[in-house]
Amino acid sequence: MKPPVPMGPPDVAELRDLIDQWAEFTGDLERRDYTFDLDNWRNDVDVRELILEALPMFSREEMGDHALKLDAADTAFTAGTRVFKRCIWGHGTQKKEKWTPERNWWYFRTPLRSNAQLEDELATVR
Template sequence: MKPPPPPGPPDIGDLRELVEQWARFTADLAENGYSFDLDNWLNDVDVRELVLEALPMFGREEMGELGLALEQADRTFMAATRAFRKCVWGTATAARERWTPEKNWWYFRTPHRSNGPLEDELGRIR
């Protein structure tokens, strides 16, 4: 069996879609707070990790206004969240992935306006 072909060049459209998804999430979070559970929160903040992983593949010229949109979404997220004492994925995952509050700050924040079930789940993170 023949190995699959190597991946093609990165597509700025894929990054644009991720940034737009992040921006929609942060705007909704700022406006409405968060009404879902921890699994949903993890999925939502994982989008920002995917953005981080994709950024080195694109230059400033390719990013253009996309970079500004990302900065605005990040500011919105910071304003709508509070620092959390540990990684929302847990300390073992943070150590394995080498996530830090400085580099992967989205994993170390939780919503200002939340809900009881999410807060309960956050309280059980180890």
């Protein structure tokens, strides 16, 4: 049996793809109501967590224009959301993952232009 092939160095193109996803999502928040449920919201903001995890592997120079695109997307996300009183994943997950409102701020925000289902589900987050 052959040993597993070692993984190569991380690919900056993957980080750029995540930033593109984040930018599209945050742009949509500015243009229209968020019509999905809490599971979808969590999945959407998880993209920003993946970006955070990848950022130490690349310089802003390697990211190119995507570094500025990330800055603009973060600004758009902040403008299209409001502070939420707790982590959208709940206290247990927040504690386990060591997420803080300062470092992982996307998990502590919800859409300004929300919907009844999402708001009902957010009310149950503990």
